[in-house]
Amino acid sequence: MKLSLADLAGTRATPTPRGLVSVCSAHPLVLRATLRHARDTETTALIEATCNQVNHHGGYTGMTPADFAELTRRIAREEGCDEALILLGGDHLGPNPWRDRPAEEALAEAGRMVADYVAAGFSKLHLDASMGCAGEPEQTDDDLAAERAARLAATAEDAAKTAGLPPPHYVIGTEVPPPGGADHAVDAVTPTAPEAARRTIDVHRDVFAKAGLEEAFERVVAAVVQPGVEFGVSGVAIYDPEAAAGLSALLDDRPDLVFEAHSTDYQGEAPLAALVRTGFQILKVGPELTFVMREALYALDAIAADLLPERKGRALFAAMESAMQGDPRHWKRHYADSEAHWQRHYAFSDRIRYYWPGAQHALDDLFHAIEGRRIPLPLLMQHAPWALSAADTPLDPAAFVMDRIRVSLDAYHAAAKDIS
Known part of the structure; x- marks a missing residue:
């Protein structure tokens, strides 16, 4: 309501x-x-x-x-x-x-x-x-x-x-x-x-x-x-x-x-x-939603690497790393030098969110590569255990990511008591 x-x-x-x-x-x-x-x-x-x-x-x-x-x-x-x-x-x-x-x-x-x-x-x-x-x-x-x-x-x-x-x-x-x-x-x-x-x-x-x-x-x-x-x-x-x-x-x-x-x-x-x-x-x-979005996108990136060996590794991860290394202004002062290698990608503060527009080509390529493919259940169990119901059905990558975001949204709206 x-x-x-x-x-x-x-x-x-x-x-x-x-x-x-x-x-x-x-x-x-x-x-x-x-x-x-x-x-x-x-x-x-x-x-x-x-x-x-x-x-x-x-x-x-x-x-x-x-x-x-x-x-x-x-x-x-x-x-x-x-x-x-x-x-x-x-x-x-x-x-x-x-x-x-x-x-x-x-x-x-x-x-x-x-x-x-x-x-x-x-x-x-x-x-x-x-x-x-x-x-x-x-x-x-x-x-x-x-x-x-x-x-x-x-x-x-x-x-x-x-x-x-x-x-x-x-x-x-x-x-x-x-x-x-x-x-x-x-x-x-x-x-x-x-x-x-x-x-x-x-x-x-x-x-x-x-x-x-x-x-x-x-x-x-x-x-x-x-x-x-x-x-x-x-x-x-x-x-x-x-x-x-x-x-x-x-x-x-x-x-x-x-x-x-x-x-x-x-x-x-x-x-x-x-x-x-x-x-x-x-x-x-805010950051929680782009954090879980990144979680879902990286899961798809890993699934694609395992399912399609011709992709030669995690292309989206590599594109994001390149973008952040090429322009460190949004994360450099926020992360410890000794741990910045993982914090850039996985920190709760989610400063990676500033870099998605610059990697749109890699995201488009990932979605194109796996759209409509059937993802085996073991790969989902390995990389996206929250999405097991997506196994062996034609994949809609955008819907897959939005479903992950909606898990967080559901928790917020349930707490706010505006949905049953």
């Missing part, structure tokens, strides 16, 4: 609080799996793009907000997914991509980006101006972050009016450490202090009011805090409801808000369900 942002807080006091799953990925296979899942379950497909990934200059994907929106809607049409089920969001919208510039210059860029997101139909905006710009501390204080967020909200409100669109809903605050996974070993993370979360919410409310944005603040549906979840290269900090009990209790005084939990990847269904039950009702997932 379709769930809206405005519905979330109202479910918290019911016997079955519900959540929304926020898919943060631009990979077409992940988007297609997400939209196919929404079609089949008639649930909301909340799909989000980040400021570095998609912006008015193209971001690292080369897509503007309008490009990303059109890609999502085109795939939805191809999959027969009702566009009414799609909710587009923008994540960490603020000066981060331009933080090496003076504040006014960075904020001007952020304003243009936010306006483009709104004009493209993005109706959930996470306003995050917590990062310092040139000559400023790495993190701003609540007052400055709120002032800058209000400035961006005013831009978004104007952009919606100009485009004749409904005004957007907002998410405020940020988590520590920054998004994308930690670079160090992870086994436990301290949740945000309740008093710090309370101050963030109160300061934003006051600053929005002083800016004449009371109506906009009424559409703030969530605050981003750190519930104590994180993932790194090879470890995951699993949610502990007791450690976050103070944060959850804060929502008793804020019946119109929920918390948005970032970096919930690799938690598993039970911890995800506990997050939803305790007020963290927007679950953001």
Whole structure:
């Protein structure tokens, strides 16, 4: 059943609080799996793009907000997914991509980006101006972050009016450490202090009011805090409801808000369900989905090498290794030199996700080589034990990969209680 942002807080006091799953990925296979899942379950497909990934200059994907929106809607049409089920969001919208510039210059860029997101139909905006710009501390204080967020909200409100669109809903605050996974070993993370979360919410409310944005603040549906979840290269900090009990209790005084939990990847269904039950009702997932996508693609790569000796080894693996070695900027500072040989491909932080576009030729070649072939059960038992039902039937490689992605999506949606 379709769930809206405005519905979330109202479910918290019911016997079955519900959540929304926020898919943060631009990979077409992940988007297609997400939209196919929404079609089949008639649930909301909340799909989000980040400021570095998609912006008015193209971001690292080369897509503007309008490009990303059109890609999502085109795939939805191809999959027969009702566009009414799609909710587009923008994540960490603020000066981060331009933080090496003076504040006014960075904020001007952020304003243009936010306006483009709104004009493209993005109706959930996470306003995050917590990062310092040139000559400023790495993190701003609540007052400055709120002032800058209000400035961006005013831009978004104007952009919606100009485009004749409904005004957007907002998410405020940020988590520590920054998004994308930690670079160090992870086994436990301290949740945000309740008093710090309370101050963030109160300061934003006051600053929005002083800016004449009371109506906009009424559409703030969530605050981003750190519930104590994180993932790194090879470890995951699993949610502990007791450690976050103070944060959850804060929502008793804020019946119109929920918390948005970032970096919930690799938690598993039970911890995800506990997050939803305790007020963290927007679950953001990204690297886990491209991680399991890579897992499935590498399984097909190994199967093809065993089944078709003329391929002479794992061609897709070799193409990805070549791409990452040729341009190390997306992984070099994140992985230890002594272990980078395996971390490039298999780390939970999944920085390999930046390199798939450059290896599309190898992916196309792999799919062409094995499409329609019947995969013997022993090979699936060796390389893809989750997909034994695919044995001895004509293989659809894209469907094989999307089925693997949907295992993770199913766990998220079951935890959010929006599918039976």
